[in-house]
């Protein structure tokens with residue numbers, strides 16, 4: 612029946628869109644954020660469908676749930692290696708921080724005989740977009756002319772200080 616086929620195609624497209632959005636994000640996403648972004652690809656995508664698709668992807672172990680101290684559950688690729696999260700307290704977005712800034716691998720024995728299995732770390736602060744431009748990443752001065760790599764959609768905020 613062509614109608615069943617259409618439904619199957621739509622399900623596959625929804626699943627693909629939700630997975631792509633999660634895999635390509637700068638950090639774990641809430642269900643609402645997944646809906647916003649996947650909705651650009653799938654017309655009339657609803658929140659119930661996003662929940663259902665996320666549950667399928669969790670079961671298939673393609674994504675995992677991340678619950679941060681703010682209590683919100685977010686979702687990220689199951690393939691990511693150990694990393695930490697930075698939550699912007701202004702826009703509430705969460706960003707992945709590469710690598711581990713805590714010297715505490717599994718097996719580390721802490722004073723008193725506590726053996727580390729794993730650790731989680733959530734850093735709070737302001738992201739580059741929300742932060743005070745005066746304390747934004749200092750520009751490296753280069754002696755040669757070249758374009759610095761910029762994150763996608765980078766737009767300098769308040770290029771000149773207002774008086």
Ligand SMILES: [Zn+2]
Pocket residue numbers: 699700701702703704737738739740741742
């Ligand atoms: Zn922010």
Ligand SMILES: [Zn+2]
Pocket residue numbers: 693694695710711712713730732
């Ligand atoms: Zn770590």
